[in-house]
Amino acid sequence: xxxxxxxxxxxxxxxxxxxxxxxxxxxxxxxxxxxxxxxxxxxxxxxxxxxxxxxxxxxxxxxxxxxxxxxxxxxxxxxxxxxxxxxxxxxx
Amino acid sequence: xxxxxxxxxxxxxxxxxxxxxxxxxxxxxxxxxxxxxxxxxxxxxxxxxxxxxxxxxxxxxxxxxxxxxxxxxxxxxxxxxxxxxxxxxxxx
Amino acid sequence: xxxxxxxxxxxxxxxxxxxxxxxxxxxxxxxxxxxxxxxxxxxxxxxxxxxxxxxxxxxxxxxxxxxxxxxxxxxxxxxxxxxxxxxxxxxx
Amino acid sequence: xxxxxxxxxxxxxxxxxxxxxxxxxxxxxxxxxxxxxxxxxxxxxxxxxxxxxxxxxxxxxxxxxxxxxxxxxxxxxxxxxxxxxxxxxxxx
Numbered sequence: 001x002x003x004x005x006x007x008x009x010x011x012x013x014x015x016x017x018x019x020x021x022x023x024x025x026x027x028x029x030x031x032x033x034x035x036x037x038x039x040x041x042x043x044x045x046x047x048x049x050x051x052x053x054x055x056x057x058x059x060x061x062x063x064x065x066x067x068x069x070x071x072x073x074x075x076x077x078x079x080x081x082x083x084x085x086x087x088x089x090x091x092x
Numbered sequence: 093x094x095x096x097x098x099x100x101x102x103x104x105x106x107x108x109x110x111x112x113x114x115x116x117x118x119x120x121x122x123x124x125x126x127x128x129x130x131x132x133x134x135x136x137x138x139x140x141x142x143x144x145x146x147x148x149x150x151x152x153x154x155x156x157x158x159x160x161x162x163x164x165x166x167x168x169x170x171x172x173x174x175x176x177x178x179x180x181x182x183x184x
Numbered sequence: 185x186x187x188x189x190x191x192x193x194x195x196x197x198x199x200x201x202x203x204x205x206x207x208x209x210x211x212x213x214x215x216x217x218x219x220x221x222x223x224x225x226x227x228x229x230x231x232x233x234x235x236x237x238x239x240x241x242x243x244x245x246x247x248x249x250x251x252x253x254x255x256x257x258x259x260x261x262x263x264x265x266x267x268x269x270x271x272x273x274x275x276x
Numbered sequence: 277x278x279x280x281x282x283x284x285x286x287x288x289x290x291x292x293x294x295x296x297x298x299x300x301x302x303x304x305x306x307x308x309x310x311x312x313x314x315x316x317x318x319x320x321x322x323x324x325x326x327x328x329x330x331x332x333x334x335x336x337x338x339x340x341x342x343x344x345x346x347x348x349x350x351x352x353x354x355x356x357x358x359x360x361x362x363x364x365x366x367x368x
Contacts, residue, residue, distance in 0.1 A: 039149050044182050048184065058128070082129055
């Protein structure tokens with residue numbers, strides 16, 4: 001069902017593992033009473049990294065499922081409406 | 093150095109642990125070939141949750157360090173410049 | 185070249201005229217020394233309104249040019265790369 | 277009531293006048309059927325310019341009203357709550 005290739009999946013999982021490490025690092029920073037500005041900088045970095053993962057998934061989704069539905073003229077209206085909905089959420 | 097109370101830290105760590113779980117969930121979703129739109133929805137949720145953690149840290153930072161520096165007229169210019177810098181990053 | 189219908193154009197121009205009025209209102213607010221928080225609230229509203237215009241243009245672009253290029257298998261790779269690029273800018 | 281200096285006001289009004297021109301330009305682009313991607317690029321630029329105006333107003337607000345309320349221990353809790361509220365809106 002997913003349009004991600006094996007290599008893309010591997011690459012995304014590596015990125016997400018790194019983000020998971022950052023989130024654990026944030027817990028440590030808070031636990032150890034680190035300076036708030038350093039915590040906020042780290043949060044911005046993690047959000048940025050998550051955004052990049054999202055853009056990669058979106059790219060693959062458009063090049064896979066969306067393109068496919070349009071080519072086959074099969075459910076393309078629904079899939080584009082769904083795509084717009086997810087872009088809307090993503091730009092919040 | 094941090095201006096977070098013991099209770100605030102505990103609350104933030106609980107939130108971050110939940111986000112950590114979401115990031116692990118994302119790795120599973122990608123590994124299992126879940127639908128891209130569901131992955132993107134989950135990424136938006138995690139970014140939103142991280143933003144909320146950030147706003148709580150920012151609130152505590154302003155009510156603590158920033159307020160303190162201004163009250164004591166000690167380093168308030170630097171701390172406000174640093175604050176603006178972190179808000180700028182945070183709004184990206 | 186545009187994929188916007190006559191009705192969509194009219195609707196978008198009405199929205200943009202309203203945003204133009206808000207931007208002029210902002211100049212007045214600043215000139216008259218209005219409270220900064222009210223100015224910031226108005227700026228957030230205008231940015232939100234601009235985002236909505238952008239999402240409508242994006243929707244029309246995907247349903248028009250992008251769909252067309254994919255259907256005709258003509259320049260679809262370039263148009264999707266360009267689309268991802270504009271979504272990336274748009275989510276900043 | 278505003279914490280903006282005469283020079284800051286002038287600078288902000290110049291910026292807003294430029295943004296107003298961009299918004300009028302957008303209406304023309306839509307009216308003339310310009311390419312959607314060019315319209316979207318222009319919208320992103322205007323939103324970015326509005327964000328910069330907002331950060332300048334926020335900076336002045338923090339260095340003026342917020343600092344003042346804290347120094348005089350007069351209404352600082354309310355003003356910080358209000359500040360957090362406006363930052364929250366601004367990061368949407």
